[in-house]
Amino acid sequence: MLKKTRQNKNVPELRQDLVTGEWVAIAEKRVERPQEFVKRDAELLNTSFKKCPFETSPQASAKEKPVLLYKNKNETDWTLQIVLNLYPVFTHTGQCKDIFQVGPYFAIEGAGLHEIVITRDHKRHLALMSNGEVTEVVRAYHQRYNEIKNDECVKYVSIFHNHGPEAGASISHPHSQIVATPVVPSDVHRSLEGSKSYEDKNKKCVHCIIIGWEKEDKKRILFENDSFIAFVPFVSRVNFEIQIFPKEHRSNFEETPKEQFSQLADVLRKSLRVLYDTLDNPSYNFFIHTAPADHGEHKHYHWHIEIFPKTNTWGGIELGTGMEVLMISPENAAKYLKKHI
Amino acid sequence: MLKKTRQNKNVPELRQDLVTGEWVAIAEKRVERPQEFVKRDAELLNTSFKKCPFETSPQASAKEKPVLLYKNKNETDWTLQIVLNLYPVFTHTGQCKDIFQVGPYFAIEGAGLHEIVITRDHKRHLALMSNGEVTEVVRAYHQRYNEIKNDECVKYVSIFHNHGPEAGASISHPHSQIVATPVVPSDVHRSLEGSKSYEDKNKKCVHCIIIGWEKEDKKRILFENDSFIAFVPFVSRVNFEIQIFPKEHRSNFEETPKEQFSQLADVLRKSLRVLYDTLDNPSYNFFIHTAPADHGEHKHYHWHIEIFPKTNTWGGIELGTGMEVLMISPENAAKYLKKHI
Structure with missing residues (x-):
């Protein structure tokens, strides 16, 4: 009820x-005047x-x-x-x-x-x-x-x-x-549902398929060590997007063995550094996508990090259709980034 | 094949x-240097x-x-x-x-x-x-x-x-x-699927239910004429969002009768004007969501306009989870806007 x-x-x-x-x-x-809700980006200066x-x-x-x-x-x-x-x-x-x-x-x-x-x-x-x-x-x-x-x-x-x-x-x-x-x-739910339905249909982890394709195609891989791989994904949502995956299939970030922390730090730091060097210290967001902490069954999921450098503003196409527009192909983005590796 | x-x-x-x-x-x-992909918002000056x-x-x-x-x-x-x-x-x-x-x-x-x-x-x-x-x-x-x-x-x-x-x-x-x-x-597909599954379950158009609830609750309605209604939706994705619906159930924007153009213009113009007056000429996006032009069966859909004033920047919460964060409730947003009507 x-x-x-x-x-x-x-x-x-x-x-x-x-x-x-x-x-x-x-x-x-709480604000005094409704205009205070409007943050003009130019006002977001560095905090001294x-x-x-x-x-x-x-x-x-x-x-x-x-x-x-x-x-x-x-x-x-x-x-x-x-x-x-x-x-x-x-x-x-x-x-x-x-x-x-x-x-x-x-x-x-x-x-x-x-x-x-x-x-x-x-x-x-x-x-x-x-x-x-x-x-x-x-x-x-x-x-x-x-x-x-x-x-x-x-x-x-x-x-x-x-x-x-x-x-x-x-x-x-x-x-x-x-x-x-x-x-x-919702985005996590959708990602979980999508990977579940791919696995039901193909009997394989969709993210393992993605990693396999990137390794086969070679064009978009940036960094790799024993445990992690970083690449510009074939389907990126923003220009110069980078994704980091554990190579071994693992659903939950929190199950990462402690001895791999340094390797994860290695690809994360290098990925952020190559964006810094190539795009002149761009603004960026990164986030971890991992299986929920809801005690459900999510073995099909494969945790990862997505890094979104902020190169442009989403307008009516993106907001009205959900279809992001890239101004550079993931292949060419990877080519630019590799010059600074 | x-x-x-x-x-x-x-x-x-x-x-x-x-x-x-x-x-x-x-x-x-085509650009000379990758840095050119990065538009710092401060650079987006008015075109003279x-x-x-x-x-x-x-x-x-x-x-x-x-x-x-x-x-x-x-x-x-x-x-x-x-x-x-x-x-x-x-x-x-x-x-x-x-x-x-x-x-x-x-x-x-x-x-x-x-x-x-x-x-x-x-x-x-x-x-x-x-x-x-x-x-x-x-x-x-x-x-x-x-x-x-x-x-x-x-x-x-x-x-x-x-x-x-x-x-x-x-x-x-x-x-x-x-x-x-x-x-x-994808967003249109999702909206279509969502309204279809609501109708299958409840035998009613989900958008008609939403309009009915806004009329009953009264708190968030901004403008209304014989054919159209504009309100701050109970579930808004951005601060001060406004949605405009034809009151009569109609799936396709292009089937709007010509004699209603002036009434649609009336609520659209007033909605944009009240944002201009209340938020000091904010940047905004608006878009029409209508049934696809794919000759499919979309009678359950109800076309509408969504207006997103730009008051803040989506960060890691929004991008990483798909969950938008409002800093003002839709009820209070409507209250502010009504002061300028």
Whole structure:
């Protein structure tokens, strides 16, 4: 039996589209004038060192002490910490929420988590870090993912990173984000369904087929080590997109063996670095797509990272049809990138 | 039997994602250096009157004479014209193309059309036009749609409008675009499937249910006349989104009776105007979602317009999960907008 009303007005709300089944999240922000909702991209300037909320004391800007803290060898300073986001899209409520009805619609309270992974240096972003530093970031993602996934209310954990104003990063100090959601988001659901139906039909993991094709065609591969491979996918959604896959079939990011962290850091760092070198430090987003934390059966899935450099703005074609337009073929994008490897 | 190779390297190519079934279009642009692919939004300045390619002679910048031309009463000047896009994503090839295979993937040549609908004044955009002027734009969309849909190679016709640099408009002179595609794009397909499955289950048009709920709940309705209604949808994908529906159930935009053009122009113009007044001339995209031109059975569909003002940048949450985050509830957005009505 569905509840008919919402319990807590202060918690963000998720609503499901009646036609597409997609969820949107409503996390209200208080403003004086409606114009304040409009962020002109030119206004998204770099946060100066002095004003950076992460610089002197990230804890001061967070509600509670860090949920994870790494220190340097002598323990004289921190090197990485994870804090709760002060402006969360999903908030920890301490109990699982039920879907409720509003007219013909379904909705659910935005119970979950929203955390920030902060690295120490105000300016040195992932492309410019050492392999050891990026390995520490991978270790932090992994550790925190494994802690969060045990929460029985959590259906999906998304780890992502926004770099630069055109990619929606409002604070320039390098940081990633981890959100835990009470529903499996639509894109993830679609990716799961698609890979399931491919496997049912072809008896093979669709991502293994994709990796096999890239290895056979050779044109778009950028980096490879024993455990991971990075390439510009044959079907890219943005110019210069890069995807990173574990070579071995593995559904869940959190099952990555610790001895492979450094190899994952290697291809991630090199991928971000080649974009930095080729495209003059572009804004970018990257995110991990992994099997949901919903205790379901997702063996057919193959976790991976997608990196989207921001080279242009999606307009009416993309928004109105869902068909992205590339101005450079994945083959030529790979050719350009390889010149800087 | 699928063809194995592509016929014409100069025509854009569409490729289908192996996991999601989504299509992307590759329309290559020649550049000197890869950095030129990166458009920093701050660089997207207004095109000055002198340099505007549409101002003195749109024909001069097009390959051929206008495909549609409206003149003023005395025929001393043009008021609206439609020309072929000089940099088309879909090109007219004169013959239908077949899907072909590349490794495990499907692809098709980007045969179709890509046209620009240009209104006369360099600065006066839709929000600032008279109802008569916007009615002429609606009439042009309608006339051209009905001409294009008869092309047997065309599966879908998308009409959209980008306003402002943050919405991807690279030329500031007001213009809309019409693209005709050789496949039904993924978002349209999903919307069709969703409305079909809702109707199968509930024996009612999902969009009629949505309109009914908005009328019952009253909180989000902005404009209404005999034939059309405009509201901030209960599930919006962006802050201050507005959707416009014909009140009568109608699947196809092109079947809109001519006597309703002025009423459609009325709600479209007022919707754009209230965004202009409330959000200080924001960038926006709008697009028409209508049943495909593929001669299939789509009676369950209900055509409509979606207007997306651009208030923020989608980051890793949106790109990585497909879950959009609103910073204002649709109810509060409607409340703000109503103050300017």
